Amino acid sequence: MSDPLPNAGLFTLRDFSLQVGGVVPEPLLVYQTYGTLNADKSNVILYPTSYGAQHGDIDWVVGPGRILDSSKYFVVIPNMFGNGLSSSPSNLPEVIRGGPPPVFTHVDNVTAQRRMLREVFGIERLALAYGWSMGAQQALHWGALFPECVERIAAVCGTAKTTPHNIVFLEGLRAALMTDPAWNGERFTSKPERGLKAFGRVYAGWAMSQAFYREHLYLTLEYSDLEDFLVRDWEASFLRRDAANLLSMLDTWKRSDISDNDLYRGDLKSALGAIRAKTFIMPSQTDLYFTQEDCLREAQLIPQSEFRPIPSIWGHRAGNPSKHPEDQLFLKNAIADLLCAKQPRPDF
Amino acid sequence: MSDPLPNAGLFTLRDFSLQVGGVVPEPLLVYQTYGTLNADKSNVILYPTSYGAQHGDIDWVVGPGRILDSSKYFVVIPNMFGNGLSSSPSNLPEVIRGGPPPVFTHVDNVTAQRRMLREVFGIERLALAYGWSMGAQQALHWGALFPECVERIAAVCGTAKTTPHNIVFLEGLRAALMTDPAWNGERFTSKPERGLKAFGRVYAGWAMSQAFYREHLYLTLEYSDLEDFLVRDWEASFLRRDAANLLSMLDTWKRSDISDNDLYRGDLKSALGAIRAKTFIMPSQTDLYFTQEDCLREAQLIPQSEFRPIPSIWGHRAGNPSKHPEDQLFLKNAIADLLCAKQPRPDF
Numbered sequence A, B: 001m002s003d004p005l006p007n008a009g010l011f012t013l014r015d016f017s018l019q020v021g022g023v024v025p026e027p028l029l030v031y032q033t034y035g036t037l038n039a040d041k042s043n044v045i046l047y048p049t050s051y052g053a054q055h056g057d058i059d060w061v062v063g064p065g066r067i068l069d070s071s072k073y074f075v076v077i078p079n080m081f082g083n084g085l086s087s088s089p090s091n092l093p094e095v096i097r098g099g100p101p102p103v104f105t106h107v108d109n110v111t112a113q114r115r116m117l118r119e120v121f122g123i124e125r126l127a128l129a130y131g132w133s134m135g136a137q138q139a140l141h142w143g144a145l146f147p148e149c150v151e152r153i154a155a156v157c158g159t160a161k162t163t164p165h166n167i168v169f170l171e172g173l174r175a176a177l178m179t180d181p182a183w184n185g186e187r188f189t190s191k192p193e194r195g196l197k198a199f200g201r202v203y204a205g206w207a208m209s210q211a212f213y214r215e216h217l218y219l220t221l222e223y224s225d226l227e228d229f230l231v232r233d234w235e236a237s238f239l240r241r242d243a244a245n246l247l248s249m250l251d252t253w254k255r256s257d258i259s260d261n262d263l264y265r266g267d268l269k270s271a272l273g274a275i276r277a278k279t280f281i282m283p284s285q286t287d288l289y290f291t292q293e294d295c296l297r298e299a300q301l302i303p304q305s306e307f308r309p310i311p312s313i314w315g316h317r318a319g320n321p322s323k324h325p326e327d328q329l330f331l332k333n334a335i336a337d338l339l340c341a342k343q344p345r346p347d348f
Helices: A055-061 A106-121 A134-145 A164-178 A193-207 A210-214 A217-221 A226-239 A243-255 A268-273 A292-299 A315-319 A325-340 B055-061 B106-121 B134-145 B164-178 B193-207 B210-214 B217-221 B226-239 B243-255 B268-273 B292-299 B315-319 B325-340
Strands: A008-012 A028-034 A044-046 A074-078 A128-132 A152-156 A278-282 A305-307 B008-012 B028-034 B044-046 B074-078 B128-132 B152-156 B278-282 B305-307
Touching: A008 A106, A028 A055, A028 A106, A044 A106, A055 A074, A074 A106, A106 A134, A106 A243, A128 A134, A128 A325, A134 A152, A134 A243, A152 A325, A164 A193, A164 A243, A164 B164, A164 B193, A164 B210, A164 B226, A193 A226, A193 A243, A193 A315, A193 B164, A193 B193, A210 A217, A210 B164, A210 B292, A217 A226, A226 B164, A278 A292, A278 A325, A292 A305, A292 B210, A315 A325, B008 B106, B028 B055, B028 B106, B044 B106, B055 B074, B074 B106, B106 B134, B106 B243, B128 B134, B128 B325, B134 B152, B134 B243, B152 B325, B164 B193, B164 B243, B193 B226, B193 B243, B193 B315, B210 B217, B217 B226, B278 B292, B278 B325, B292 B305, B315 B325
Parallel strands: A044 A074, A044 A128, A128 A152, A152 A278, A278 A305, B044 B074, B044 B128, B128 B152, B152 B278, B278 B305
Antiparallel strands: A008 A028, A028 A074, B008 B028, B028 B074
């Protein structure tokens, strides 16, 4: 099933039912690997994707000497359903495109990832599940749904269950996109350029903190002024994306809840309490939607957790610090500490 | 010029030029008064309107025994330009509607207000300028532009200069509205219902804090769930408004800067330093766009200021607490303290 390229793969999921509904016959999971799997398969890091991102957007984190060190670890980035590489509205088989779009949940994402790791590589256990934002949500799903398969979790700027305020933020994004003339009430009849730009502008207020803007940090990113930042960074980022895919991933985000499944039946306390991995909960201190208060509340319910907020004014972006070395260093040191930590439970 | 009704008035501004540009021959200022002006005209409270609001939306604050006590004070609510009662895109004379829309600034608002008070009532000095949000911006403009005319200021949840992050929030709102099919690049060709709903949904995430949603306080407002709150409160609020007026007031908000005028020429420190009124700066501790950090920075530059943040999880709405008694009491006590305070400067 794996791609002929050594580091990229396309895994077809046979007999796979989506958790909530909708039919995707044999969904595809596209992944990318970095580094070398060792003989006892004990050096695996899983790094799921974040909202709107494909593996190439987030793999700056991976490399020799980087936050996820591919000279020591075998790092696998699985592309989330809906992101345009794995099964997504944009690449569904023609025969089912006319029907109602499938609904993907993180249960679908992590179930597919686990099958891929097992069937392609024979991997049963992760040394670390690392993720930022929706990636953190997937890492925490691993911890709750497959407790015996995850030794460590680093959940950077993400909660296991999406909070009500976060849902309101997402509803604002969705409404802005669907206001576009190309939305016919069921689907987009053409590329919704206005809507994608509005989506970017709304997002821009949430993704970084008030202090980021107060200190004019966008100027450090080589934008000439605030408007230039909104146009060339935020509008441009989303104009590159497929609108139906953005709605699909947004729905996955909105539904994130590690207890919303047959194992935990809505009992979040039990689900968080079932995580056996050594877990670093790492919000940004200035994140406006995955707030540190919300992350702390979840951390307090995870037995082997440590709360390590990132001291940064980059807001949510502190957790994906491709251009700010201080936050990079903070993450790198934290992951080094976490990987050194012996798993304290006798069953590992 | 004043209306025959005793408490409502319509003041026509002759020979009035807008600060930035655009032509409105003889703009109208509509106001409402409460209580009785005393003989020496020393009991005047000016209470300018906030974004999207008309006097009837915010006058619950005024009344015997309320935050602004109309049994003792003569309270005047001037409607901001753009709000649909005073001169606004929606009520411009037919002859100039086709041209570029006028740009209203708070300098225009407070200049018009001062002329109205003087010419209609012979009022030269305010005992208090009280305002919430854009009303606070106007109150602070009074303090900087007419220092000798304002004894006290209560600036609730507002800054004298709109911050960069606040501008990004506003840009998100504007983009959502202009994404509507009814926007033709210059104006709305019909009522942009989709856009107004999206506007409300985006706004909802900003107006209250994350904690407000975490604690499900919308249920205390008699909404059945989060979606019901978004639809019946936020979408409905903006569906009642005129879209061009919303854009006009948004532009006024974005441009707010008490130093952007001939007196201070961009020197915010001088402008804040020129305020002679005893000033209470009263942000909400959880306001997401007029943050307490930004308010504190301005308070530190106002000579006779006192920083009194509202301890509330209602976010920006803490400053307009029509339905939450604790914040009401906090404001009422603060205003009582402020009105008791003798003006410390000898020149009053």
